[in-house]
Amino acid sequence: MLHxxxxxxxxxxxxxxxxxxxxxxxxxETFATDWYVSLRxxxxxxxxxxxxxxxxxxxxxxxxAAGVLVNLEVDDVDTWWQRLxxxxxxxxxxxxxxxxxxxxxxxxxxPSGVLxxxxxxxxxxxxxxxxxxxxxxxxx
Numbered sequence: 001m002l003h004x005x006x007x008x009x010x011x012x013x014x015x016x017x018x019x020x021x022x023x024x025x026x027x028x029e030t031f032a033t034d035w036y037v038s039l040r041x042x043x044x045x046x047x048x049x050x051x052x053x054x055x056x057x058x059x060x061x062x063x064x065a066a067g068v069l070v071n072l073e074v075d076d077v078d079t080w081w082q083r084l085x086x087x088x089x090x091x092x093x094x095x096x097x098x099x100x101x102x103x104x105x106x107x108x109x110x111p112s113g114v115l116x117x118x119x120x121x122x123x124x125x126x127x128x129x130x131x132x133x134x135x136x137x138x139x140x
Contacts, residue, residue: 006046010057010065011112014049020110021047024084025072045072049112069107069115077104077120084108084118100125102132 011017018037021027027039027047035051050057052064074080081096085106093115094107102124107117124132 004046006048007068007070008048008050009068009112009114010052010063011049011114012052012064013111014051016111017049017114024088024090064112065114069117071117071119073119073121075120077106077118080118081106098122101128 009017014035014037018029018032018039021039022029025041027041027045029037030040030046031038035054036048038046038048040046047070053062077096084090085092085096085108090108092106092108094105094117096104096106098104102121103119104122105117105119107115109115
């Protein structure tokens with residue numbers, strides 16, 4: 001039986017990145033050392049940050065994560081845009097917009113360079129309606 005699945009992001013900025021996720025997205029610490037911090041959101045989502053040079057990472061793989069995109073699905077992406085970009089001054093790497101493939105979203109980055117795609121699902125349009133598994137698009 002699978003109990004949990006969550007990303008552990010290798011980074012050079014463990015404390016700074018964990019603080020960012022706690023402050024900006026409401027996560028709480030569940031475990032913290034100077035080389036590893038595990039976070040859980042009150043809604044159940046989890047993420048952790050690990051010093052990229054730590055010995056628990058196999059030799060040859062001790063580098064910061066790159067090319068990582070974390071999706072955060074929220075009830076109202078426009079409220080998050082207002083709070084994170086307009087009020088808190090985070091720099092959007094992708095401005096807020098609606099996509100035909102069924103998302104209204106924007107992208108920012110955390111201190112480790114991990115991209116955070118803040119998303120509210122919207123009904124897909126055109127060719128993308130048929131790309132969803134049967135019944136999935138109707139649930140949006």
